[in-house]
Amino acid sequence: MERSLRLEHQICFQLYTASKELTRLYRPILAPLNLTYSQYLVMLVLWEEDGIDLRRLGSRLTLDSGTLSPLIKRLIQIGYVEKSRAIDDERKIVVYLTERGNTLREQASDVPLQVSGMLNIDEATYVAYMEMLTDIKTRLHDFGERQREQ
Amino acid sequence: MERSLRLEHQICFQLYTASKELTRLYRPILAPLNLTYSQYLVMLVLWEEDGIDLRRLGSRLTLDSGTLSPLIKRLIQIGYVEKSRAIDDERKIVVYLTERGNTLREQASDVPLQVSGMLNIDEATYVAYMEMLTDIKTRLHDFGERQREQ
DNA sequence: ATAATTTAAATTGTGCACAACTTAATTGTT
DNA sequence: AACAATTAAGTTGTGCACAATTTAAATTAT
Structure with missing residues (x-):
């Protein structure tokens, strides 16, 4: 860490x-x-x-x-x-x-495609990154829950 | 995508x-x-x-x-x-x-430790996430370079 | 050496982002 | 029914974030 x-x-x-x-x-x-x-x-x-x-x-x-x-x-x-x-x-x-x-x-309608083209990112990497970001937010929410419990 | x-x-x-x-x-x-x-x-x-x-x-x-x-x-x-x-x-x-x-x-000095504690994230995940974020920025910079070339 | 160009900060103006507060409508309680 | 508590938006004030412009210093070109 x-x-x-x-x-x-x-x-x-x-x-x-x-x-x-x-x-x-x-x-x-x-x-x-x-x-x-x-x-x-x-x-x-x-x-x-x-x-x-x-x-x-x-x-x-x-x-x-x-x-x-x-x-x-x-x-x-x-x-x-x-x-x-x-x-x-x-x-x-x-x-x-x-x-x-x-x-x-x-x-x-073509904005998302334009952006992903600029990022030049493949499907698998894209999915992995989305999961990472979702996970970070989950951890943040989990902490919020833990706080509220006390 | x-x-x-x-x-x-x-x-x-x-x-x-x-x-x-x-x-x-x-x-x-x-x-x-x-x-x-x-x-x-x-x-x-x-x-x-x-x-x-x-x-x-x-x-x-x-x-x-x-x-x-x-x-x-x-x-x-x-x-x-x-x-x-x-x-x-x-x-x-x-x-x-x-x-x-x-x-x-x-x-x-203890701010980073407090934050990572709140995120409840292990070393390996932390490193992986940092790499992903660095990679996103690299892709953004690469696009910037490509733009400047034209 | 002087003029033109470039560079570094500051300023101005617009649009978030959010805390704290106000106002009004709704819901809950007695 | 009457009052209290809650909820939804709006407002006010502070602090980014950034584009565009201004001012002044330094660099470059002639």
Whole structure:
């Protein structure tokens, strides 16, 4: 186990930079769609679950209302989504795709392929990496559980 | 290769959330040291290379002056570092540890152990994960090289 | 030597990310 | 039914992260 304070030996630092650099790769790809990376993630969720409420959207992306409220406001301004109160629960805000938001899906359909092409990564490696990341998150959640038990 | 638009299948999303959640784990650990996560990364570099110039600091952390200038200003306010112009090149800003900044190193020395304990990860897995993350970054850099060649 | 180019920081502006707080609707309790 | 507790969004404030621009110093070319 690496217990020194050397920057390059910290797994957190490697995760942090890998994430930042991969996000940087997305920027020029998403620019023509007029989306930031975070906005793209929100659109991914909406293309799966149109009419999702803000709370559920936040739990899927691990983002709170402080991040999502202004972000959704910007997506509304661009014209990709709309929001309204839920009929069954007036506290909830439900987010919908507009016509343009739906059309955008087709324009975005080749983004994943473009990115994996840039990464030049084979199927087996890709799967292994996904498993590693899932495992890291599982360990983090397990720790959270252990904490809550005490 | 995952080429669909499903959120959970995107390696970028898994990296992004893993990084965010691991950073969240650091917050309560770093709070007693009066440091944010990014400030902690800067301190890690300074504990390795005291008197580093801002440009080199930025290249080690992949951060530009727009992020580092105000961040260093805050570290100066706290009293952990000081800055001055380089004597050989007046354009360069050199960052130094103060007495307190040096003392902090000992207080921070058990942070990596605390974190790996929370992750509950064994040596072999840790090393494998570090290699994967390094590999992802290598692929990203390789793509950058290929781009520059054209 | 002087002008043009390059380099290093700082600044400005935008958009996350999150903690802390506010407001309003819903649910639970008595 | 009336009150308390909980829940959902929104708001405010702080601190990154980064693009684009500015300012000043150093380097290079002429």
